[in-house]
Amino acid sequence: MLDGFICALKPPGMTSHDMVSFIRKVYGIKKVGHAGTLDPGAAGILPIALGKATRMIEYMTDADKSYRAELTFGFSTDSGDDTGTILTQEKFIMPSLRQINETLQQFIGENIQIPPIYSAIKINGTRACDLARKNIEVEIPSRTIHIHNMELLEVEEPKLLFDVDCSKGTYIRTLCIDIGKKLNIPAVMSFLVRTRVGCFSLANAYTLDEIKNNPQQAIQPIDSVLVHMPAVELTKAQISFFQQGQKITKKQPINLSSLVRIYDKELGFIGIARYQAETACIVPVKVVFR
Numbered sequence: 001m002l003d004g005f006i007c008a009l010k011p012p013g014m015t016s017h018d019m020v021s022f023i024r025k026v027y028g029i030k031k032v033g034h035a036g037t038l039d040p041g042a043a044g045i046l047p048i049a050l051g052k053a054t055r056m057i058e059y060m061t062d063a064d065k066s067y068r069a070e071l072t073f074g075f076s077t078d079s080g081d082d083t084g085t086i087l088t089q090e091k092f093i094m095p096s097l098r099q100i101n102e103t104l105q106q107f108i109g110e111n112i113q114i115p116p117i118y119s120a121i122k123i124n125g126t127r128a129c130d131l132a133r134k135n136i137e138v139e140i141p142s143r144t145i146h147i148h149n150m151e152l153l154e155v156e157e158p159k160l161l162f163d164v165d166c167s168k169g170t171y172i173r174t175l176c177i178d179i180g181k182k183l184n185i186p187a188v189m190s191f192l193v194r195t196r197v198g199c200f201s202l203a204n205a206y207t208l209d210e211i212k213n214n215p216q217q218a219i220q221p222i223d224s225v226l227v228h229m230p231a232v233e234l235t236k237a238q239i240s241f242f243q244q245g246q247k248i249t250k251k252q253p254i255n256l257s258s259l260v261r262i263y264d265k266e267l268g269f270i271g272i273a274r275y276q277a278e279t280a281c282i283v284p285v286k287v288v289f290r
Contacts, residue, residue, distance in 0.1 A: 002027055002029055002050045002051050002219065003050060003051035003052040003053050003222055004049075004050055004051070004053050004219040004220055004221055004222055004224075005047055005048065005049055005050070005053050005056075005200075005219070005220045005221075005222065005224055005225060006023065006047070006048045006049075006050065006206065006211065006218045006219060006220070007045060007047060007200040007201075007204050007205045007206060007218075007220065008023070008045070008046045008047070008048050008205065008206060008208075008211065008218075009043070009044065009045065009046075009202070009205040009206060009207050009208075010038055010042075010043055010044060010045075010046040011043055011207075011208065012040075012041055012042065012043045013040060013041070014040065015040045016034050016037045016038055016046060019034060019046055019048065020032050020033065020034055020048065022208060022211075023048050023050070023211070026211060026212055026215055027050060027215055029050060029051065031050070031051050031054055032048060032049065032050055032054070033048070033049045033054040033057055034046055034047065034048050034049070034057075035047040035048075035049065035057045035060040035061070035063075035197065036060070036063070036065070036168075036197050038194055039081075039192070041081065041083055041192070042192040042193070042194065043192070043193050043194075044067070044192070044193045044194030044195060044202075045194045045195065045196060045197045045200050045201065045202065045205055046194075046197075047060060047197050047198075047200050047225070050219065052222060052288050052289070053222045055286060055288060056222055056225055056226065056288075059225060059226060059259075059272075060197070060198055060225055061168060062168055063168060063197055063198030063199075064148065064165060064166065064167055064168070064196075064198065065165075065166060065167075065168065065170070065194060065196060065197050065198075066163065066164065066165045066166075066194070066195045066196035066201075067163070067164050067166070067172050067192060067193065067194050067195060068153075068161070068162075068163050068192070068193045068195055069161070069162060069163075069164065069172050069175075069176065069189055069191065069192050069193075070159055070160070070161050070189070070190045070191035070192070071159065071160050071161075071162070071176040071179060071180070071187050071188070071189060071190065072158055072159050072187065072188055072189075072190040073092060073094070073157075073158040073159070073160075073180060073183075073185045073186070073187050074089060074090060074091075074092055074158050074185070074186065074187075075087075075088060075089040075090070075186055075188065076088045076177070076180075076186035076187070076188060077188050079116060079173070080116040080171075080173030080174060080176070080177055080188060080189060081173050081188050081189045081190065081192075082188050082189070082190040084188075088186050089186075090185065090186055092158075092185045094155075094157040094158065095183050095185070097152075097155060099183065100152060100155060100160060100183075101152055103179060103182045103183055104150045104151075104152055104162060104179065105150070106182065107147045107150060107175065107178070107179070108147050108148070108149065108150060109146065109147060110144060110145075110146055111144070111145050111146070111147060111178075112142050112143070112144060112145075113142060113143055113144075113145050113169075113170065113171060113174050113175070113178070114140055114141075114142045114143075114174065115140050115143065115171045115174060116140075116171060116173050116174055116177075143169055145166060145167050145169055145170040146166065146167040146170075147164060147165070147166050147167075147170070147175075148165040148166060148167070149163075149164070149165040150162055150163070150164045150165075151163045151164075159190065163195075165196075172189055172192055173188075173189045175189075176188060176189040177189075198225065199224065199225060199227060200225075204220075206218040221269070222269060222288065223261055223268075223269040226261050226272070229258070229259050229260055229261045229272070230252075230258065230260045230261070230275075231260065231261045231263060232250070232252060232260045232261065232262055232263065232273070232275070232282065233263045233264070233265060234248065234250070234262060234263070234264065234270075234282075236264070238250070239262075239264045239267075239270060242262060242270065242271065242273065242282070242284050242287065243270070243271075243287050243289075243290045245284050245287065246284070247281045247282065247283050247284075248281065248282040249279075249280055249281055249282075250280065250281075250282050251280045252275055252277075252280070252282075258274070258275055259272055259273070259274055259275075259285065260272070260273055260274070260275050260282070262282070262284075267289065269288065269289070270287065270288065270289050271284065271285070271286050271287040271288045271289065272285045272286040272288075273285050
């Protein structure tokens, strides 16, 4: 069975589910999943897991992301982007380059965001966007997000283009709206490309045609998403105990308890364990290969 990750480049117009369906057909397997939903209208990086790699998706949920976004001033919509129903339109004076840069810098650091109504966030088990389409009022709780960096790339009235590095759970549509509010001008997101998800970036991404024409080339090893974890190699005997879910005593140069990657010298990646520094024990967390 095929096991690994694909750094797929999702085109605008396809849903994340459409991407999974495409990969299933190309590789002829059912066990396929994706990490981090991307709006249908947006393009960019969508990590897709095949086979046993689907068990690693949970370790990508905290991955930081990067985007290139276009903001358009002058109107607001119910969805927060330029595809929604227009709610307000206003004439405005384009802010100066200095005003825009100073405003963007104000968002760097911790922020409180209220995700858009038209989002995949679940309210009592139902997606907020599905409730909104039925004209059911929903109250979406705020969340804390972190903006690591923002860089203004281009300004051309009534638009501006910028790059942003941010934590998981950040909605760029909401960010665009909030930027407009800071400048007292209604604004929407008019274009979005996700350029990075954790260790996946545009540099190692594959288009649908590239995946279809050379499926094997696009597959990355399962452990490619775990490079942030220390690697520990075990002996044959220790691997046997690990695969049976038993603790292993092994001193490691790891000061704090942390998740580690477990390897067999010949077979390669085996699974994930938690290293308990206080007891010098390796405790199995997830055995991927037995």
